[in-house]
Amino acid sequence: MTNIAKFALDDDSLVVIIGSGAGGGTVANELAQKGISSVVLEAGKRFTLEDLKNNEWEMFMKLSWLDKRISAGGWHHSKNHTNLPAWIVKGVGGSSIHWAGVSLRFKPHEFKMKSTNGNIEGANVADWPVTYEEVAPYYVKAEHKMGVTGKATDTPDLPESSHTKLHRIAAERTGMTFTNAPMAINSVPNDGRPACQQIGFCMQGCRIGAKWSTMYTEIPKAEATGLCEIRPNCMVLKIEHDKSGKATGVLYVDKDGNKKLQKARIVCVAANSIESPRLLLNSASEMFPDGLANSSGQVGRNYMGHVTGGVYGVFPEPVNMHRGTSVPSLITSEQANNPERGFVAGYTLEVLSLGLGFLSAFLKPGTSGWGRETAEALENYQNMAGVWICGEDLPVATNRITLHPTEKDQHGLPVPVITKTDHNNDVVMRNHAYSQMAKLYKSVGATKMHNLPAYPSSHNMGTNRMSEHPSDGVVNKWGQAHDVPNLFISDGSQFVTSAAVNPTLTIVALAIRQADHIAGLMKSGQV
Amino acid sequence: MSNNDHSTSRRKFLKNTGIGVAGTIVASTLSVTGSVAEEAKNISLPDSPHVSKTLLKMAKDIYPHEMIQNKYYQKIVDDLAKQQKRLIDEGVAMLDEQSIAKLGSPFLQVNYEPDRVRLLRSIEETTFFIKVRTALMFGLYDNPELFPLFGYQGSSVEKGGYLNRGLNDLDWLSE
Numbered sequence: 001m002t003n004i005a006k007f008a009l010d011d012d013s014l015v016v017i018i019g020s021g022a023g024g025g026t027v028a029n030e031l032a033q034k035g036i037s038s039v040v041l042e043a044g045k046r047f048t049l050e051d052l053k054n055n056e057w058e059m060f061m062k063l064s065w066l067d068k069r070i071s072a073g074g075w076h077h078s079k080n081h082t083n084l085p086a087w088i089v090k091g092v093g094g095s096s097i098h099w100a101g102v103s104l105r106f107k108p109h110e111f112k113m114k115s116t117n118g119n120i121e122g123a124n125v126a127d128w129p130v131t132y133e134e135v136a137p138y139y140v141k142a143e144h145k146m147g148v149t150g151k152a153t154d155t156p157d158l159p160e161s162s163h164t165k166l167h168r169i170a171a172e173r174t175g176m177t178f179t180n181a182p183m184a185i186n187s188v189p190n191d192g193r194p195a196c197q198q199i200g201f202c203m204q205g206c207r208i209g210a211k212w213s214t215m216y217t218e219i220p221k222a223e224a225t226g227l228c229e230i231r232p233n234c235m236v237l238k239i240e241h242d243k244s245g246k247a248t249g250v251l252y253v254d255k256d257g258n259k260k261l262q263k264a265r266i267v268c269v270a271a272n273s274i275e276s277p278r279l280l281l282n283s284a285s286e287m288f289p290d291g292l293a294n295s296s297g298q299v300g301r302n303y304m305g306h307v308t309g310g311v312y313g314v315f316p317e318p319v320n321m322h323r324g325t326s327v328p329s330l331i332t333s334e335q336a337n338n339p340e341r342g343f344v345a346g347y348t349l350e351v352l353s354l355g356l357g358f359l360s361a362f363l364k365p366g367t368s369g370w371g372r373e374t375a376e377a378l379e380n381y382q383n384m385a386g387v388w389i390c391g392e393d394l395p396v397a398t399n400r401i402t403l404h405p406t407e408k409d410q411h412g413l414p415v416p417v418i419t420k421t422d423h424n425n426d427v428v429m430r431n432h433a434y435s436q437m438a439k440l441y442k443s444v445g446a447t448k449m450h451n452l453p454a455y456p457s458s459h460n461m462g463t464n465r466m467s468e469h470p471s472d473g474v475v476n477k478w479g480q481a482h483d484v485p486n487l488f489i490s491d492g493s494q495f496v497t498s499a500a501v502n503p504t505l506t507i508v509a510l511a512i513r514q515a516d517h518i519a520g521l522m523k524s525g526q527v
Numbered sequence: 528m529s530n531n532d533h534s535t536s537r538r539k540f541l542k543n544t545g546i547g548v549a550g551t552i553v554a555s556t557l558s559v560t561g562s563v564a565e566e567a568k569n570i571s572l573p574d575s576p577h578v579s580k581t582l583l584k585m586a587k588d589i590y591p592h593e594m595i596q597n598k599y600y601q602k603i604v605d606d607l608a609k610q611q612k613r614l615i616d617e618g619v620a621m622l623d624e625q626s627i628a629k630l631g632s633p634f635l636q637v638n639y640e641p642d643r644v645r646l647l648r649s650i651e652e653t654t655f656f657i658k659v660r661t662a663l664m665f666g667l668y669d670n671p672e673l674f675p676l677f678g679y680q681g682s683s684v685e686k687g688g689y690l691n692r693g694l695n696d697l698d699w700l701s702e
Contacts, residue, residue: 054682057669159690162697169700197688207684317699322679323689356679360668367651370660371644375590378668382678444700 003226007039009262014039015518016250016264018236018279021094022507023491024270025214026145028230029222030515036522037227039262040219041234041252043271044090047097047215052205056357059204063097065090067409069274073399074421076453080365085418086305087456088272092232093215095272096504097205098458100327101183101212102350103148104501105139108132109337110345110392113497116337117344123394123423124302128496129468129477138509146184146212146508147191156187158196161324166315166385166444167331167351173443176436177333181350184212184505185325191217200353202326235411239267239283239292239487247292247487253411266518266527270490270511273303273460277401277493278416280464280474293464293481298473300401303418304462304498307347307391307426310354310362310452311434313441314380321353321385331387334436335500343428346500347391349437356381362452377450385441389433390459393498394423401463459503464493478517479510486527490514578608578619581635582659585622588643590663594676603666604659611658618655625650 007014015031015038017024028040044065053059064087071077071085089095109116112127119125143152150157157180160168164180171178185202186195196210209216222228233255240249240261249263269276277300283292291299331349338346354362359381364374399421403414422430434451441449467473470482479494481487490511492503499506521527582604583597608615619634626634630642637643650656667673674681683689 054684055669057665159694161689161694165695165697166700169702172702196690197684198690198694199684199688201682201684317697318678319697320678320680320693323683323692324694355681356674356677357665357669360664367657368648370589370651372591375592378590378677379592379594 004223005037005226005229007037007229009260012248012263013037013265014263015266015268016041016262017268017270017490018250019094019270019272019275019491020092020219020230021089021214021270021272021491022096022099022504023511024268025093025096025218025222026508026511027268027270027490027515027518028228029214029218030512031518032222032225032227034515034519035227036519038222038229040228040230041236041250041262042092042094042230042232043235043275044092044094044232046092046230046232047205049207049209049216052207054199054201054204054207056201056204056355059201063089063091063205068407068415070404070407070415070417071420072417073419076365077420077456080453081456084456085420086272086274086460087458088460091215092219092230093213095458096213097215098203099213099502099504100202100352101185101325102327102330102502103143103146103152103182103184103505104348106132106135106499106501106506107335110497110499111135113337113345113392117339120344120394120425122396123425124397125395126465126467126472126496129466135506135509135513138513139505141512142505142509145512146505147186148182148184148505149187150180150182152182155190158183158185158187158325158328159198161198161328162319163321163324163351163353163385164329166319167329167387167440170440170444171331174439176331176440179330179332181327181330183325183327186210193217196325198324200322200324200326201355236271236279237282237411237413239269239279241285241287241292241484243287245287245484247484266486266488266522268488268490269464272491273463273493274401274416274418276489276491277463278403278413281401281403282413288483293474293483293487295483296467296471296473298465298467300463301397301399302395302462302465303399303401303420303460304393304395304495305420305454305457306389306459306498307393307429308389308454308457309430309433310352310386310388310455311437311441312359312363312384312386312450312452313437313446314377314448314450315383315385316445316447318382319385320382322355327352327388331440334433341432343425343432345392345394345425345429347389347429347433348500349387349433350390352386352388354386359384362455363450365453377448380448387437389430390500390502391426391429391433392500394425395462395465395497396421396423459492459498461492461495461498461503464489465496466494467496479514480517488514488518575616577635578616579605581619581622581633582608582615584635584643585647585659586663588640588647589660590667592667592676595667595673599667599670599673600663603662607658607662614655614658618653618659621653621655622646622650
């Protein structure tokens with residue numbers, strides 16, 4: 001590239017974007033394509049494809065956000081994943097390096113769960129201030145941007161693997177609904193990136209770039225316009241504002257430990273659902289004593305992952321689940337909202353392979369996961385097949401991100417505490433999923449099943465939610481803060497509810513839509 | 528990836544285990560990670576044969592695999608005993624003390640497996656046990672040399688993935 005942008009710290013005409021993942025990276029490129037200049041501040045480093053190896057633990061160490069976090073509340077992470085509530089990436093490209101590529105739209109009813117089910121005790125369910133119909137055109141744009149396989153872009157599905165075949169036949173035998181997953185992984189060469197070679201290790205970063213990630217799509221495209229400057233290794237400490245309550249700039253620390261203030265016309269926060277609310281809380285001031293944009297008190301609240309867990313069946317003959325894409329297919333029979341099952345909302349069963357390294361850690365997390373039974377289970381690795389449960393997690397006000405009163409991180413910022421306890425709906429749903437999986441796997445000869453509790457969460461949502469009224473949430477239907485008109489939330493923290501599907505496609509669709517809105521506001525001089 | 532890279536990453540993980548993916552077994556080691564570097568300076572060789580033999584016996588109770596030769600277990604626990612000499616020496620002494628108190632002889636001389644396992648269960652939350660178990664978990668299951676024994680094929684990118692290499696060869700289920 002010949003024309004990489006370099007902007008001055010006192011340039012106050014810029015959009016400053018915090019985070020470079022599915023949300024931030026997409027907003028940056030969408031704005032750049034419209035001629036709008038931005039600086040992207042990314043806490044992590046820049047990786048190259050050569051850095052991405054086919055090794056689970058090596059990549060875990062290389063990519064993960066490992067700054068100190070504390071798990072609290074009733075979920076098993078408080079005991080078993082004490083300092084790793086979430087499994088997300090620190091690097092240019094963010095968690096779009098790690099995601100598996102599953103690209104499902106929310107269903108229309110999943111934007112209005114309160115109207116659908118009424119009040120649910122112990123939960124803070126609300127309708128989104130935006131409807132499926134309003135988002136649908138942006139889903140189309142997102143699917144084309146990301147090259148989603150199948151009907152979405154009229155491209156072939158990825159080829160069938162043994163892992164998929166087992167689930168397809170099991171679904172046929174049990175009357176469940178099976179589908180190849182719509183994936184943001186090229187089944188044919190597309191957008192200058194090659195077709196998938198069925199390498200596996202999708203979640204360790206795609207070594208050949210067949211999977212969409214902002215790391216090698218949106219980010220370099222934005223840079224190529226000469227209108228976007230990416231600053232890696234820059235951790236944002238605080239968003240500053242003026243007397244009128246408008247954001248004026250962002251204080252950050254660069255790779256050499258120097259504190260710098262980047263001025264801004266608009267600030268977009270896209271640091272994932274733990275860091276985004278943490279930053280707002282850390283930006284408290286005399287004018288905003290409870291944190292920036294937090295007059296509703298909702299910043300950090302309604303933290304959602306997905307109702308989840310893993311199920312691994314053991315079969316009489318080899319499956320070799322590790323061959324091919326990590327998530328090749330889906331069982332979708334339980335996606336509907338059908339309270340007759342004893343719970344509201346739905347779930348998707350996503351076929352998911354783990355390697356031997358991760359399986360040894362997650363098969364039975366906690367201090368008792370050793371011994372002859374565990375060793376024997378692992379000896380059956382080759383004969384195993386597995387799914388990951390992706391169920392709608394209810395928003396609960398007390399499931400939240402807070403700042404630790406005394407513990408500080410390497411930058412002197414209070415460490416985030418992630419408090420979460422299952423709602424009873426979550427428990428009933430998870431057990432329903434385990435029992436459906438037992439039916440499914442028995443139909444194809446399973447000799448044994450292992451039910452795994454939730455992994456550290458890669459789907460993190462809801463901590464700066466949208467709302468129609470400023471008293472109910474943090475941002476409006478465009479992701480614009482109710483309290484601070486030139487502050488936007490561009491990641492999954494703006495989600496109102498979590499749906500029964502992976503969040504990335506919706507994050508990207510909302511980011512494209514938000515960029516359109518920002519461009520309009522800038523043009524008309526409203527911000 | 529070379530073996531060298533691999534063991535570096537594993538060491539790095541072990542050093543950083545406080546961040547906790549493998550759960551408490553990993554998270555609880557946080558309290559001792561601070562002393563790793565300090566202890567590394569104080570390595571004193573040779574190892575005690577008793578410590579080495581006791582750790583091997585313990586290792587084979589933690590993750591018993593007939594198919595894995597002793598030398599693999601031995602190297603993992605001996606490396607750990609060198610890296611964290613004081614913790615391991617004290618841990619083995621504690622294990623023997625409890626073994627004598629509960630079973631009448633040092634751990635190495637307890638022949639009945641269920642007795643040994645019960646004893647190990649009673650100390651499974653100690654830092655000593657967690658350190659040994661974590662080292663074994665990475666040393667056995669994140670070790671490309673041992674992958675073939677489990678039918679796991681590890682890295683595939685250098686072989687062109689599985690697109691034309693057994694992606695869909697499952698033939699034991701009828702449609």
